[in-house]
Amino acid sequence: MNDNVVHVGLVGFGTVGTGVAKLILEQGDAICSKTGFRLNLACVVDLDLETPRSVTLPEGILTDDIQVLLADERIEIAVVLIGGTEYARTLQLDLLRAGKHVVTANKALLAEHGAELYQVARQMKRCIAFEASCAGGIPIISALRTGLAANDIQGIFGIVNGTCNYILSNMSLRGTGFSETLAQAQEKGYAEADPTLDINGGDSTHKLAIMGSLAFGVEITLNDIYREGIENISIDDIRYGQELGYCLKLLAIGQKTTEGKISLRVHPAFILNDCALARVDGPFNAVSVFGHAVGEVMFYGRGAGMMPTASAVVADVIDVATGNACRTFEHTRILPKTEAGDRIEPMDDCVCRFYIRVMAKDHPGVMATCTRILADHEISISGALQHEAKSPHACVPVVMTTHETQEKNMRGALKDLTDSEVITGQPRCIRIVDIPEDREA
Amino acid sequence: MNDNVVHVGLVGFGTVGTGVAKLILEQGDAICSKTGFRLNLACVVDLDLETPRSVTLPEGILTDDIQVLLADERIEIAVVLIGGTEYARTLQLDLLRAGKHVVTANKALLAEHGAELYQVARQMKRCIAFEASCAGGIPIISALRTGLAANDIQGIFGIVNGTCNYILSNMSLRGTGFSETLAQAQEKGYAEADPTLDINGGDSTHKLAIMGSLAFGVEITLNDIYREGIENISIDDIRYGQELGYCLKLLAIGQKTTEGKISLRVHPAFILNDCALARVDGPFNAVSVFGHAVGEVMFYGRGAGMMPTASAVVADVIDVATGNACRTFEHTRILPKTEAGDRIEPMDDCVCRFYIRVMAKDHPGVMATCTRILADHEISISGALQHEAKSPHACVPVVMTTHETQEKNMRGALKDLTDSEVITGQPRCIRIVDIPEDREA
Numbered sequence: 052m053n054d055n056v057v058h059v060g061l062v063g064f065g066t067v068g069t070g071v072a073k074l075i076l077e078q079g080d081a082i083c084s085k086t087g088f089r090l091n092l093a094c095v096v097d098l099d100l101e102t103p104r105s106v107t108l109p110e111g112i113l114t115d116d117i118q119v120l121l122a123d124e125r126i127e128i129a130v131v132l133i134g135g136t137e138y139a140r141t142l143q144l145d146l147l148r149a150g151k152h153v154v155t156a157n158k159a160l161l162a163e164h165g166a167e168l169y170q171v172a173r174q175m176k177r178c179i180a181f182e183a184s185c186a187g188g189i190p191i192i193s194a195l196r197t198g199l200a201a202n203d204i205q206g207i208f209g210i211v212n213g214t215c216n217y218i219l220s221n222m223s224l225r226g227t228g229f230s231e232t233l234a235q236a237q238e239k240g241y242a243e244a245d246p247t248l249d250i251n252g253g254d255s256t257h258k259l260a261i262m263g264s265l266a267f268g269v270e271i272t273l274n275d276i277y278r279e280g281i282e283n284i285s286i287d288d289i290r291y292g293q294e295l296g297y298c299l300k301l302l303a304i305g306q307k308t309t310e311g312k313i314s315l316r317v318h319p320a321f322i323l324n325d326c327a328l329a330r331v332d333g334p335f336n337a338v339s340v341f342g343h344a345v346g347e348v349m350f351y352g353r354g355a356g357m358m359p360t361a362s363a364v365v366a367d368v369i370d371v372a373t374g375n376a377c378r379t380f381e382h383t384r385i386l387p388k389t390e391a392g393d394r395i396e397p398m399d400d401c402v403c404r405f406y407i408r409v410m411a412k413d414h415p416g417v418m419a420t421c422t423r424i425l426a427d428h429e430i431s432i433s434g435a436l437q438h439e440a441k442s443p444h445a446c447v448p449v450v451m452t453t454h455e456t457q458e459k460n461m462r463g464a465l466k467d468l469t470d471s472e473v474i475t476g477q478p479r480c481i482r483i484v485d486i487p488e489d490r491e492a
Numbered sequence: 493m494n495d496n497v498v499h500v501g502l503v504g505f506g507t508v509g510t511g512v513a514k515l516i517l518e519q520g521d522a523i524c525s526k527t528g529f530r531l532n533l534a535c536v537v538d539l540d541l542e543t544p545r546s547v548t549l550p551e552g553i554l555t556d557d558i559q560v561l562l563a564d565e566r567i568e569i570a571v572v573l574i575g576g577t578e579y580a581r582t583l584q585l586d587l588l589r590a591g592k593h594v595v596t597a598n599k600a601l602l603a604e605h606g607a608e609l610y611q612v613a614r615q616m617k618r619c620i621a622f623e624a625s626c627a628g629g630i631p632i633i634s635a636l637r638t639g640l641a642a643n644d645i646q647g648i649f650g651i652v653n654g655t656c657n658y659i660l661s662n663m664s665l666r667g668t669g670f671s672e673t674l675a676q677a678q679e680k681g682y683a684e685a686d687p688t689l690d691i692n693g694g695d696s697t698h699k700l701a702i703m704g705s706l707a708f709g710v711e712i713t714l715n716d717i718y719r720e721g722i723e724n725i726s727i728d729d730i731r732y733g734q735e736l737g738y739c740l741k742l743l744a745i746g747q748k749t750t751e752g753k754i755s756l757r758v759h760p761a762f763i764l765n766d767c768a769l770a771r772v773d774g775p776f777n778a779v780s781v782f783g784h785a786v787g788e789v790m791f792y793g794r795g796a797g798m799m800p801t802a803s804a805v806v807a808d809v810i811d812v813a814t815g816n817a818c819r820t821f822e823h824t825r826i827l828p829k830t831e832a833g834d835r836i837e838p839m840d841d842c843v844c845r846f847y848i849r850v851m852a853k854d855h856p857g858v859m860a861t862c863t864r865i866l867a868d869h870e871i872s873i874s875g876a877l878q879h880e881a882k883s884p885h886a887c888v889p890v891v892m893t894t895h896e897t898q899e900k901n902m903r904g905a906l907k908d909l910t911d912s913e914v915i916t917g918q919p920r921c922i923r924i925v926d927i928p929e930d931r932e933a
Contacts, residue, residue: 074642074785085709086823188786190639198631201515201806203522268526344515345629345803352789362786365642373823375816382527382814
């Protein structure tokens, strides 16, 4: 068989880079017999030439000089697995201008500089493939672009950050506090030494920007997405939520509103225990997509890690090699926001249900005062929970859940609650998200 | 914008055909703004020109004459939504020879005549796209071919027949018997008037043949797949299984064995209540795929119905229109079985755990006899359940679960149990399938 050889260059020989090298080297025959072409790992670039990795590269292909890769005209596909957005941006532009297709997992880069990079790629008639940028090994980008292409997407609800999900799952399961659980996640390798971008929701925001652009066909910038992390989640609220039948997840939500706007937000959310996303535990990711024709489709798998992410990267490499990625890239049009008008719903208008906890002082009429404040802001209560105080004069937590109301009403109410004399400290407030049900028709 | 127009012909204006026409007509603008080309429904062929459908076709495109479609040179893509395998085969060959790409949902046809059809398509440089043939709106074919292409697929575990899943879910939930539940499923439209092909596992077998060929890269014929339906499932066994922590599903299983063979089977299976597939209820489908790199990836959604199936069909139409489907079709090589050697594991060698129920006569030493028979066939027991008899001389059900053993051992044991004097009637036997766990690494 006279197989075609497709030469691949790799920039970034860290965890995922090592996985990609492994897959290309070890699955070469299998990929060849499935597709008819052979991937040749022609060049690997990394500043660190010393640290041993769990794969043996062919002699002479590892270098710390990016020019070697840029100048190698055999190389059609460059896999870029470096973080950050400054050098990574310059590098991807250089690679595209050198006529190479780019495969990347760098969600921050695409979320911040995607428009510029896509434009240069189009000018150069090259493509950027980024399946690995969202939800690791789960082929969600491909599903949004092709498998669900006939649908008007009504909503996306994703658990797309494994670190946060690991922390929240373990807090729920073991009853441990945030800091202790984070430390344990770091120990097990599920959280970075500096976990800021994960736990503040930044990483999920990057992924939502990418998935949302594809799902809704409009340009989405990070400023369009409301963001709230899990840093301030108290184990008490997870427990009270559990008593009420809820489970806490960090959700990335993109949703068409009844007014035709798009609501985009990343925040901790109580979801009902019996919905599918509630059962996504530990480092796993899942994305539920609601299409007007297909109904709910859910994708579940590992959202990070060496081999799951490498699986998505190499799938992209194969897709570029067949030529499909380029056609998909050419045909997938993201409309600039200006063309679509101002379609992003301001967070103030966002309609949600809420969980609120206040610490009530030992006063008569606390519940009356709290419910009055909520009523003044046109918020009606759907449930309440108050345990008896352990000692006569202790503060007691009063938990209330509300019917749907606009974010701005809740902000007003929270301010008034804080100012009220019957409670102590800041009220805690967590949104309750009712994932639409796609049940028997 | 000077958009390209892609002309589409549709054969079969039934339920799914109507959905396809709706999507093409109603989503035309959205598809055009996303992809840059406009789908034009140029011709719809059906023998029934009278029955009103829930979509209004443009004047003059409905005909009962297939020659109109075949002769229309504008039509590049023919969507074939008719059942059966005889006329459907001839028609697809005619369409391919007339130079048209074919999009189909007919799994029986592909499972039985796929090799011939694919060959003719290749000769004609046309493609056959069949996302809708498996699991309705879930993009599982695309995932197996592209999203997971870098993986050595270790196993597929699918709930791919909505009728069976609806019946088994409802039997479990309501405690109703098979016939009563089937009648109710027919009433609600979840089972056909003649449900044979669904309940005997035939439909799942067709789908497994298609998915398995793609996952394992070998030609799979229906004879390679062991098949057992749900017709003889008793509500009693579902109940005893529930007591033991299991849930009953009709599974389509493709699995690489430790000996490098491929085990292919469709049968009712007890799976643990806490695994993800156990929570797939009613008419929903789900497929868990285990890749050596990606780990477990699960896809969940509606496996049938007008709009979910139409969603998959129109996704294929778009994929053909971009040119991607043809490249994928060209690059996806299925190795003929002869090349791969005889890789299909005979069912006799299949290793499984088992649930067995016998009706024990009022004798001393029943359990001793049963366990002795199992031991004689080298089967060891992992659990047992025997409720006290309601009256002194009544038969009592004795339930046993086993550790792993080969199918042939169990067949021998079942024969001996049947012949034994301490039990009455036939022993009931249901396989227990332990879905591999992809938990925290």
